[in-house]
Amino acid sequence: MRPKTSRVVRVKTSLSSPERLLASTAVLRKMVEAGLLELTGAADPAEAWSRYLLPTDVVGIKVNCLGGRDMCTRPALAQATVESLQAFGLSPHRVLVWDRSSRELRRCGFSLNKQKKGEHLCFGTDEKGIGYEKELTVYGSLGSLYSTLLTRHTTAMINMPVLKDHGLCGLTASLKNIFGALHNPNKYHEDRCNPFIADAYSVPFVRKKHRLVICDALLVQYKGGPSFHPQWTAPLGSILLAEDPVALDSVCAGILDRLRARNGLPPIEKGGGVPAYIRTAADPGHHLGRYKSEQIDLREKVLQP
Amino acid sequence: MDRRDFLKTAAGGACLLSLSNLRFGFERGSPVAAFPGPDAAWAEAPEALHEASYYEKRGHKEIQCHLCPRECIVGDQERGYCGARENQEGTYYTLVYDRPCTARPDPIEKKPFYHFHPRSMAYSIATPGCNMNCKYCQNWEISQVRPEQARSFLLTPRDCARQALDLGCLSVAYTYTEPVIFFEYMAACSLAARKAGLNNVMISAGFVKEQPLRDLLPHMDAVKIDLKAFSDRYYREVCRGRLEPVLEALKIIRQAGVWLEIVYLVLPTMNDDPKEIQALCAWIRKELGRDVPLHFSRFYPTYLMKNLPPTPVHTLERSKEIAHTEGLQYVYIGNVPGNPGENTICPRCGARLIHRTGYNIRIEALRGGKCSQCGLTIPGVWGNRPNKAAS
Numbered sequence: 001m002r003p004k005t006s007r008v009v010r011v012k013t014s015l016s017s018p019e020r021l022l023a024s025t026a027v028l029r030k031m032v033e034a035g036l037l038e039l040t041g042a043a044d045p046a047e048a049w050s051r052y053l054l055p056t057d058v059v060g061i062k063v064n065c066l067g068g069r070d071m072c073t074r075p076a077l078a079q080a081t082v083e084s085l086q087a088f089g090l091s092p093h094r095v096l097v098w099d100r101s102s103r104e105l106r107r108c109g110f111s112l113n114k115q116k117k118g119e120h121l122c123f124g125t126d127e128k129g130i131g132y133e134k135e136l137t138v139y140g141s142l143g144s145l146y147s148t149l150l151t152r153h154t155t156a157m158i159n160m161p162v163l164k165d166h167g168l169c170g171l172t173a174s175l176k177n178i179f180g181a182l183h184n185p186n187k188y189h190e191d192r193c194n195p196f197i198a199d200a201y202s203v204p205f206v207r208k209k210h211r212l213v214i215c216d217a218l219l220v221q222y223k224g225g226p227s228f229h230p231q232w233t234a235p236l237g238s239i240l241l242a243e244d245p246v247a248l249d250s251v252c253a254g255i256l257d258r259l260r261a262r263n264g265l266p267p268i269e270k271g272g273g274v275p276a277y278i279r280t281a282a283d284p285g286h287h288l289g290r291y292k293s294e295q296i297d298l299r300e301k302v303l304q305p
Numbered sequence: 306m307d308r309r310d311f312l313k314t315a316a317g318g319a320c321l322l323s324l325s326n327l328r329f330g331f332e333r334g335s336p337v338a339a340f341p342g343p344d345a346a347w348a349e350a351p352e353a354l355h356e357a358s359y360y361e362k363r364g365h366k367e368i369q370c371h372l373c374p375r376e377c378i379v380g381d382q383e384r385g386y387c388g389a390r391e392n393q394e395g396t397y398y399t400l401v402y403d404r405p406c407t408a409r410p411d412p413i414e415k416k417p418f419y420h421f422h423p424r425s426m427a428y429s430i431a432t433p434g435c436n437m438n439c440k441y442c443q444n445w446e447i448s449q450v451r452p453e454q455a456r457s458f459l460l461t462p463r464d465c466a467r468q469a470l471d472l473g474c475l476s477v478a479y480t481y482t483e484p485v486i487f488f489e490y491m492a493a494c495s496l497a498a499r500k501a502g503l504n505n506v507m508i509s510a511g512f513v514k515e516q517p518l519r520d521l522l523p524h525m526d527a528v529k530i531d532l533k534a535f536s537d538r539y540y541r542e543v544c545r546g547r548l549e550p551v552l553e554a555l556k557i558i559r560q561a562g563v564w565l566e567i568v569y570l571v572l573p574t575m576n577d578d579p580k581e582i583q584a585l586c587a588w589i590r591k592e593l594g595r596d597v598p599l600h601f602s603r604f605y606p607t608y609l610m611k612n613l614p615p616t617p618v619h620t621l622e623r624s625k626e627i628a629h630t631e632g633l634q635y636v637y638i639g640n641v642p643g644n645p646g647e648n649t650i651c652p653r654c655g656a657r658l659i660h661r662t663g664y665n666i667r668i669e670a671l672r673g674g675k676c677s678q679c680g681l682t683i684p685g686v687w688g689n690r691p692n693k694a695a696s
Binding site: 067132143224 | 365450545
């Protein structure tokens with residue numbers, strides 16, 4: 001039976017220097033694993049991973065590199081997750097860190113690896129022989145070609161966005177990260193990206209492959225996003241984990257609004273509340289998760305380094 | 306953009322010309338191909354960055370595009386709706402300058418132009434991208450993708466004109482996708498084409514801001530506008546555009562004296578209501594004149610519109626009748642080869658001026674732009690020479 005609430009875990013660290021944290025794979029791995037244990041109630045990380053993955057899965061970690069080196073999913077967080085997955089029993093060549101293009105991954109500091117054995121794979125949809133599906137996926141308002149990295153080359157997806165304000169739709173976190181799998185995201189920025197984001201996440205193969213969100217909120221862009229503007233960033237030193245992408249995005253909306261209020265800015269959504277596309281994702285037509293605070297079981301953990 | 310700026314845009318292209326040619330020549334070790342066909346002719350062209358026209362910087366690396374009525378506000382590293390323009394560090398670039406994905410000679414009737422140099426060929430170029438997203442787009446595989454997702458090749462404006470001449474074309478046509486989104490390249494090509502004694506023809510949806518359109522028109526010899534419907538709701542829901550700017554563009558084109566033809570693709574149950582057709586025709590008669598050719602084209606299911614059947618021929622014939630009743634003089638049926646509605650008929654005496662079956666064209670009772678039976682002057686640009694002298 002489906003639980004009545006969606007659990008979202010926020011793991012913080014008291015590590016004072018954000019620079020140290022952003023580069024510390026060891027600390028980040030502890031944060032990921034602590035979050036997993038809190039999320040699942042499992043006794044150890046391997047058991048927690050086994051709730052979501054099989055050792056035979058080919059896991060795609062969808063990162064977000066649009067904002068460049070200063071405002072992307074941090075490579076150290078992806079690396080920490082990869083190491084935890086390997087400890088769980090996934091061999092390196094069964095883990096792929098990916099985004100739209102190899103160029104963007106490289107620009108963000110990811111080490112590309114297309115075939116070297118013994119290390120996890122990392123490349124973009126634009127690599128030769130990868131590309132997008134030839135057949136359109138049509139769902140609601142959506143008509144797009146999806147990356148074959150999602151449709152063919154992986155069996156499970158860990159969604160690993162970075163939390164940012166987004167001038168066109170309010171915020172970008174887990175749900176909007178799926179735009180990086182589409183060939184034509186530029187067509188979906190109208191009407192505050194609504195209902196396009198919800199539609200893009202609702203197609204059957206995305207639902208089927210979605211397992212978990214691990215959201216990078218180490219350094220948060222609370223205004224001016226999705227591109228990087230240092231004057232409007234806040235070193236939150238947090239990651240968020242959830243199975244429910246809607247609930248996680250709803251929590252993220254609250255985080256952004258609090259940061260904005262602290263800096264004398266209006267909420268991301270006129271009049272407050274979550275952006276329209278998050279509400280759409282929760283509606284009966286999409287049923288991707290829950291956004292109301294009373295439906296979210298938010299747990300916070302503080303990790304001592 | 307004044308004439309000086311327009312020339313500057315083109316000059317930028319000309320400056321790139323020598324470098325581009327060198328690179329093409331050295332890398333391939335052969336002269337420029339007539340037009341790309343085999344895979345070998347496609348270039349793995351590096352990103353073609355050329356600063357865009359018609360945009361303003363808004364601070365914090367944000368820009369606003371003023372090329373089309375969408376007026377996208379674009380953040381750093383993001384693209385506009387068209388996908389062909391990108392903001393890099395607060396400067397807006399077109400990514401498709403010099404980089405068409407298609408270049409080939411076509412009969413001018415394919416555009417379709419029925420009153421513009423019939424039986425001539427048009428060297429037809431397109432780049433990836435579009436500022437609309439029509440659910441029935443037959444060219445979606447190039448119009449609805451980003452430049453890096455299509456196979457593009459290097460073609461400088463001067464080479465474009467040269468190839469058009471080599472292939473015996475009378476015109477260069479900016480077509481297939483939406484040429485407005487490759488405005489800078491089109492501007493440069495149109496200057497090169499004029500210089501070479503060629504015509505320029507644009508095939509567009511007309512979803513463009515007034516200033517760029519006015520700047521472009523002096524360099525165009527003919528424009529065909531796809532009027533998608535006569536309903537703003539249809540524009541918004543089916544095409545992701547708006548009707549009003551297109552109607553304004555039609556008036557501007559007509560006032561500029563550039564030869565104009567209109568295509569109306571008839572979708573069953575979507576824009577084929579006789580009342581809508583009647584209102585459309587009345588508007589054309591009042592605002593543009595009764596001698597503007599209007600083509601009712603047949604729809605075939607494609608892209609996101611596969612749930613509709615092809616347009617029944619009788620719907621097209623009914624639309625044509627309505628147009629005639631409203632007083633329009635040159636009304637055609639398109640995409641139905643062999644239908645008598647393809648022919649040009651003298652509105653005064655009924656003589657068959659031009660007989661068409663698909664792209665088989667026979668000039669019959671048309672001599673020197675007049676009906677050979679009754680002497681009526683038939684509006685259009687006739688003959689087989691460019692209609693403006695090379696400058």
